Amino acid sequence: MSFSHYGKLCTEVYDLTKEVGQSFGGDIEFYQEKLKECKGRILEAMAGSGRVTIPLVENGIVVDGVDDSPEMLASCRHRLEERGLKAELYESSLQNLDLPHQYEVIIIPGGSFLLIDDRNESMEALKKLYAHLEPGGRLIMDVFLPDTTFDIGKVHTSVFPLPGGDTITMESKLVEVDFFHQHKVTHLKYEKWRNGSLVETELQRFALRWYGVEELILVLKEIGFSHVEICADFEEGEEPASGNQKIIYIAEK
Secondary structure, eight states: OOOBSSOHHHHHHHHHHSOTTOOSTTHHHHHHHHHTTOOSOEEEETOTTSTTHHHHHHTTOOEEEEESOHHHHHHHHHHHHHTTOOOOEEEOOGGGOOOSOOEEEEEEOTTGGGGOOSHHHHHHHHHHHHHTEEEEEEEEEEEOOOOSOOOTTOEEEEEEEOTTSOEEEEEEEEEEEETTTTEEEEEEEEEEEETTEEEEEEEEEEEEEOOOHHHHHHHHHHHTOSEEEEEETTBTTOOOOSTTSOEEEEEEO
């Protein structure tokens, strides 16, 4: 079985369900507030197709984006061009990051850091991000804990009508949950339909690794960050109190 990594059909669904500037629980507003006084370069790691990067650029912030999906980056470039905007975009995984700049702030919105499901690779990614920060720079990212309901083997189907008249169906099946190693794996099957005929198929392995709230603080300090603050649900000063909240980490180099 051959799996894509955020391929063409996945990107089409992503663009449809994550529009430019679409805020999830106040995340874009939170990042805009945190970055508004920045004078240096900002990097959005795992930037996808620009949901967060583009409104930051529109606000006059110098933002670079990096992602390891060429399809996602192509969509981001197109969306920038549509708006007459420019940003430096780079194709790379975080664990192999080697960019020509250092950054005042690096952000990872949308829980995307959890998509690095191999623990050694996630640690290497954090080391690379740390190295790309200016002295005193900050890493700001949000994460979440998994839903405690696990229906292994059950198939869920979603339907996405596209603007041009085609339709994409997405079948999602949870195939693995490992509490000891703190990760789960879902198989996704995308099918594009046109006038009742199947014209394209794409398979994706979608894995998530989660972290305990205190565990990730310890990990960040082990990487070298001198100070780590956390808050919940994009409300500064709100302490995490339940497993269904978004947890935001602000780590200073």
